[in-house]
Amino acid sequence: MEHHTHAPTGPALTRLAVSATLHCLTGCAIGEVLGMVLGTAFGWSNGTTIVVAVLLAFLFGYALTIRPVLRSGLPLRAAIGVALAADTVSIAVMELVDNAVMLLIPGAMGAGLGNWVFWAALAGSLAVAFVVTVPVNRWLIARGKGHAVVHQHHH
Known part of the structure; x- marks a missing residue:
């Protein structure tokens, strides 16, 4: 079902996209940081660390969307559907870019939690992912x- 009710344009559309991306960044950052910290602390391989970080980013990203949608009165199954429709592409793009940048920064994945390179690379990778995801x-x-689906359920 398509909804064409007063879609924003121009600067209003850009502001909404930035807001949606900040929302996405919050969930992604929680999951990504937690996954990277766990992987680094336990000495996991880059592949295992990235898989865990991506899974946690999706988990936290969806959870941050499901919670307010449930408050709007939607049942859990419908709220999950809204979150999947609203966030999947955004989280996927953000995670793809974020992890690619982490892998491209020399020494970032191998730096310890006490090393500024790890934290600077992680912050920088999330910033790059944000910039790439806003136009998406x-x-x-x-x-x-995308995030327009969530706004259909806000009261």
Whole structure:
């Protein structure tokens, strides 16, 4: 079902995309930081660390969307559907970019938790992911997809 009810345009659309991306960044950052910290602390391989970080990013990203949608009165199954529709592309893009940047920064994945390189690389990778994901969210919202789906359930 498509919804074409007064979709924002221009600066309003960009502001909404930035807001949606900040929302996505929050969940991704919680999961990503937790996954990277666990992987680094336990000495996991880069692959295992990234898998855990991505899974946690999706978990926290979806949870941050499901909670307010449940408060709007939707049952859990429907709220999960809204979260999947609203956040999957955004989280996937953010995680792809974030982890690619982490892998490209020499020594970032191998730096210990007490090493500034680890934290600077992680912060920088999340910042790059944010910048790349804003236009993706803008494109989705303009078409009534992505985070626009959540706004249909806000009261």
